Amino acid sequence: MKKNSLAPETLAAQALRHIDEATGSVVPPMLATSTFARDENYDLREGYIYSRYAGPTTTHAEEIIAALEGSDDSLLFNSGMSASVAVVEALPPQAHVVAQGMMYHVGLQWLDRQAARGVISLDHFPAGDLDALADQIQPGKTKLVWIETPANGDWSITDIAAAAELAHAAGAILMVDSTAAPPCTQKPLDLGADISFHSATKYMGGHSDFTAGVLSARTDLHIWDEIRNVRSFQGTILPAFEAWLLIRSLRTLHIRYAACSSNAMAFAKHFAAHRDIETVLYPGLPTHPSHHVAANQMHNGFGGMMSILINGKDNRAFEMAKKTELFIPATSLGGVESLIEHRRTVAGPDSGIPDNLLRISIGIEHIDDLIADFEQALGATAHLG
Structure with a gap:
């Protein structure tokens, strides 16, 4: 059976039908290493050079999430906050950002801090209020609209498709924090969002034994390569052991x-x-x-x-x-x-x-x-x- 014909539940449970070719293990192996040897021609094996950029176990976890999200690519980070930071770091200097006034409180505090330092300009709107969101978006200036639905605190809901229309009409990208609604129930990209974000510590991880963050998007998103670069420069990729735990968790999501x-x-x-x-x-x-x-x-x-x-x-x-x-x-x-x-x-x-x-x-x-x-x-x- 072809993978693209299988239900998401099946893909997750079998970790994309992965069986270790070397041993026959039905559990994906963890490959923990900081560096990778080149072959006899001094070429990279499977494209891996150093684990700050990528590693096989982390890549495998990313491929599972991308399949569940319906994205071209997913990038794993060592925490939800490091994933959030990478998106804003990839924006042009002093970009205008519109974000909810009620959302994950540390993310909100960090955005306020970046605005106070002059790194970005920032406006807030009440979660779920599309009219207020429209009032805060500045066509041609707003670069990122950041929503969280359901919203951490009062669990208010924002219409993702409507928010995407507002953002795109102004030339902005829409990032959706969908942490409380993993891809087994909500797929922001299918509703028009440009980036789907999760603190993978939460439902994706599900066992309170590691921290992780993940971004999923289409690879033609104009800041996607820069987000990947930011992760490499900052060294915030999810390590192999945590990626292996995440693969375990995704199988029962x-x-x-x-x-x-x-x-x-x-x-x-x-x-x-x-x-x-x-x-x-x-x-x-x-x-x-x-x-x-x-x-x-x-x-x-x-x-x-x-x-x-x-x-x-x-x-x-x-x-x-x-x-x-x-x-x-x-x-x-x-x-x-x-x-x-x-x-x-x-x-x-x-x-x-x-x-x-x-x-x-x-x-x-x-x-x-x-x-x-x-x-x-x-x-x-x-x-x-």
Whole structure:
């Protein structure tokens, strides 16, 4: 059977039908080396020269992701932030960038820092607000529009196809941070985006045991070669061991994401009308303001990420984050284990995130146990209600 005729689930599970020719191993080998010997004619073997540029294990992981994204090429980095930095570094000097006002807080802080240093000029718009986005784009001047959907914090949704039209009409490129919606459910490039970005630490990695970032694009994108150059100069390519772990993780991406999505939907429905809950922010609920947009561009579940606003005194949510027994109080998302985070404490008082918001990453544990744990944490803080 030809690879291009196989379903994405099959390609991922079999790592692009890879069997090691030397040993017959059904698990792709890890080839960890810093340099590569030339052949008897002093030619490069398979094009590899030094691992700061590329290596076979990292290339294999990139090929799997490119197949899932429907891209010409994917580039792996040692963190999501190093991937983000490479895109902005590849822009012309003092380029104008438009980005959401609510997104991954470290990425937002870094963009603000670059603007303060005069490296770029920067304007923000409220996540999901296309009219506000249109107002901030400057035709002929804006070089990059950066959206994140679902948006980290309140999980608001931006219409990718509509944002792409706005960006392209002004001569800008659109980068979509799709970390919370991996390619098993959302494909930004198919919707008109120029770059699909993921913190591969999260759903792609899924086991909380390494950090990685990835960019996917068409190779005719005018800054793509420069992004690759930036990665080489900075030495931020994903090393072989982490790439091997990522290959392992991608083989179960579809079933992990489906399990997280199923659990999250049941969890969100249970607490949506709870007396101690102000609101549940989850794109999968019909009550979500942009549920219809999410349903149009997320085709295999809405993921495990949600935010829950708790009724009661300002410190109740903070205290709840300390009372859970199964939910782990840690910063990240998309792993097999469920996490809870008092987001304002982590993102800071200037983030605009309310005190009563808890960010939840639902994992693959039994849903009854997760619901019971959150219920007991609500009960343990009932005196603050």
